[in-house]
Each structure stands twice: as structure tokens, then as C-alpha cells.
Amino acid sequence: MSTAPLPSVPGWPNAFRGTAAIAAGLVTPAVLRGPRYLRLFPDTYVRRGDEPPDLSVRSRAAGMYVAGRGVVSGYSAAELLDASCAPADVPTEVTVPDGGQRAHPGLLVHRDVLAPDEVRRCRGVDVTTAPRTAYDLVRRLAPDDQVEAVVALDALARVGRFPPDRVLCLAERYPRARGRRALPAAVDLADARSGSPMETRLRLILVLRGLPRPQAQYPVLDNRRRRAVWLDLAYPEHRIGIEYEGGDHSRPERVLRDAGRYTWLVDDGWRMYRFTKYEVDGEPDEIAATIDRALGVR
Structure with missing residues (x-):
């Protein structure tokens, strides 16, 4: 005995329109109003989890909500394009070509013109392309x-x-x-070689305080092992390497790998400077002063 496939509902069950799910027989109105799902926008629901929905989930829900009327844009588009760079707790963002879409709690609506080549499909919703998203955010x-x-x-x-x-x-x-x-x-x-938002912030701490611009993602060749070690930032002529130590560097296997990496770099004549979010966020002037002394320039 064969069973018929379930009807297809865009975004189901992560971010979807409630009326479409009900019409397809995937959920009843009572279940939709229960603890299993969370209503983010009119007729737009997400699966409820242990934590509040993150920007990616909220952005996909916003895309479902404005489908046919607008597109996901701004920090929300960056998130869906895997270019996460938003501050915490930002609202979802969409762009519409006219005044037909009203704002909603948690949804920021921009009104602007979008050319066809400035929109693409991503994760089941329409979003502004990476260049258009960058253009919007920088402005x-x-x-x-x-x-x-x-x-x-x-x-x-x-x-x-x-x-x-x-x-x-x-x-x-x-x-x-x-x-x-x-x-x-x-x-x-800007520098498209930057490996993360925090690396960009670290680079700008130096540049905006008058220090020479370091090279991003600089490869140091280890001829004996026939490999390259990549530095977040470097002043090769001074053999100074600068690293941002994010949370992933605290994993046991990463700590062990980093230990050998830095030992080799120091043995090869590099002076290594390592900074964390505490220095980048709280002590930017001290970072610049430290590297200034290392460079021996005023």
C-alpha cells in the first residue's frame, strides 16, 4: 500500500505561511496556535525552539511574509548570504518598491528601487544580492x-x-x-580578504589611528613541511604577525594546533601579537600603541 507524498508548502516547517500549511493539511488551526509554532508576522510562523528564533530564521520568515511584494535586505540579507555581520538583536529587514507593505514589530521596511539583477533566490526567499546588500548597508x-x-x-x-x-x-x-x-x-x-568581522575591526583599529595598513590573510611559507601558515594580519617587512583569537581558538584541538603553529612562526623570526574580543572592544588604543611600538614608528 503506497502513501501519497505530503503537499509541498514553501518553508515548511521552519518558516511558512499558516494558511498554506492548513490548506495542505499539514497542520490544524489549533495546533498552529499551540506551543509547537511561533507567529512572527501575520500568517507567518516558525517552529518554536528552546531559544528565540535567530536572525536567519526571522529573515526567512520575513521573506515568506513579503513574498511577491518585497525582498529580504540589509543585515537580514547578509545573514542569509552567509556574510553574518549584524549586531545582536537587530530587526529583520525587507525592501519594497512602494508603500504597499506596512511595518510590523520586529520588521524594518525600506522603500527603494531594486533592479532585477540586484535580487537573487537564497534559502527559499528573495534577497538582495551581495553587492546590493553591501551598497545598502554602507550608505x-x-x-x-x-x-x-x-x-x-x-x-x-x-x-x-x-x-x-x-x-x-x-x-x-x-x-x-x-x-x-x-x-x-x-x-x-575595505579589504575582501578579511576573514571575519572581528578581523576587520582589528585592522581598522590600526589604520584609523594612523598606523600603516597591514596585509590581510598573509601566507607564510613553511618550506620544510611544504605548507603555508596564514596570518590574519601581517607587516611582512617587519615580520610582525597579528591574530584575532575568537571563541573557536579555545577548543582543545585548536589550542594544540595553534601552539605548534605559533612556535614555528616565532622560530622563523616572526613576532606574534594575539588579541581577543576583550581588547578589540575595550582597549583599542592599547592595541594600536602596542603595534606602534612594535613597528618602531610614530
Whole structure:
């Protein structure tokens, strides 16, 4: 005896329209209102978990909610494009071409023009492309927070594999767009080789305080072992390496691997400087002073 396949409902069961799931017989109204699912937007539900839904889940739900009327954009688009760079607890973001979509708690609605080549399909919803997302975030962030604007541009350029100055082409496409004058300065500071948002912040601590620009993701060749060791930041002419130590560096296997890595680099004549989120967030001037002394420049 064969059983018929379940009807297909976009996003089910992670982020979906309630009426579609009910019509398909996947859930009843009573179950939908119960503890198993959480309503984020009108007729838009997600599976309830032990923790509140993260930005990725909320962004997919927003995409379902505005389907046919708008697209996921801003930090939400960056999250779905695997270019996570948003501060904690940001609202989901969508862009609509007109005033047809009303705002909703937890949903930030932008009204702007989008060309067809500035939208793509990602994780089941329409999102702005990586270049368009970077263009939008830099225009919005740079006037008040240049660092976070560059963080977003670096992350999206790395994931989207485009040179940061590509956002200037969009500035030419929309010559009267608000915030476009902030783009050149952000592009000048950007580096698509940056490995993470915290590496970008660490680099900008140095550059914005007048130190020479370090090279990002610099390879040091280990000829004996026939491999390359990649440094987050480096001043090769001074043989100075700078590393951001994130949470993944605290895993036992990573600690052991890092120990041998740093021993080899020091033996090869490199001076290594390692910083964590505590120094990057709380002691940026001390970081710059430390590297300034290491470089021996004023």
C-alpha cells in the first residue's frame, strides 16, 4: 500500500505561511496556535525552539511574509548570504518598491528601487544580492559608524567574491540615492580578504589611528613541511604577525594546533601579537600603541 507524498508548502516547517500549511493539511488551526509554532508576522510562523528564533530564521520568515511584494535586505540579507555581520538583536529587514507593505514589530521596511539583477533566490526567499546588500548597508551605516560599514562591506565582498569598489557602480546607477557620498571612503578602507568581522575591526583599529595598513590573510611559507601558515594580519617587512583569537581558538584541538603553529612562526623570526574580543572592544588604543611600538614608528 503506497502513501501519497505530503503537499509541498514553501518553508515548511521552519518558516511558512499558516494558511498554506492548513490548506495542505499539514497542520490544524489549533495546533498552529499551540506551543509547537511561533507567529512572527501575520500568517507567518516558525517552529518554536528552546531559544528565540535567530536572525536567519526571522529573515526567512520575513521573506515568506513579503513574498511577491518585497525582498529580504540589509543585515537580514547578509545573514542569509552567509556574510553574518549584524549586531545582536537587530530587526529583520525587507525592501519594497512602494508603500504597499506596512511595518510590523520586529520588521524594518525600506522603500527603494531594486533592479532585477540586484535580487537573487537564497534559502527559499528573495534577497538582495551581495553587492546590493553591501551598497545598502554602507550608505546607511557609514555616516554614523564607518567601522561597521566597512565590516559589512568586507564580509559581503568576501562571500560574494566581488571587489569592494563594485558598490561604486551601483552609486552611478542611482546618482541621487541617499548616503552614496559615504561609499568611496568605505571602499578605500575595505579589504575582501578579511576573514571575519572581528578581523576587520582589528585592522581598522590600526589604520584609523594612523598606523600603516597591514596585509590581510598573509601566507607564510613553511618550506620544510611544504605548507603555508596564514596570518590574519601581517607587516611582512617587519615580520610582525597579528591574530584575532575568537571563541573557536579555545577548543582543545585548536589550542594544540595553534601552539605548534605559533612556535614555528616565532622560530622563523616572526613576532606574534594575539588579541581577543576583550581588547578589540575595550582597549583599542592599547592595541594600536602596542603595534606602534612594535613597528618602531610614530
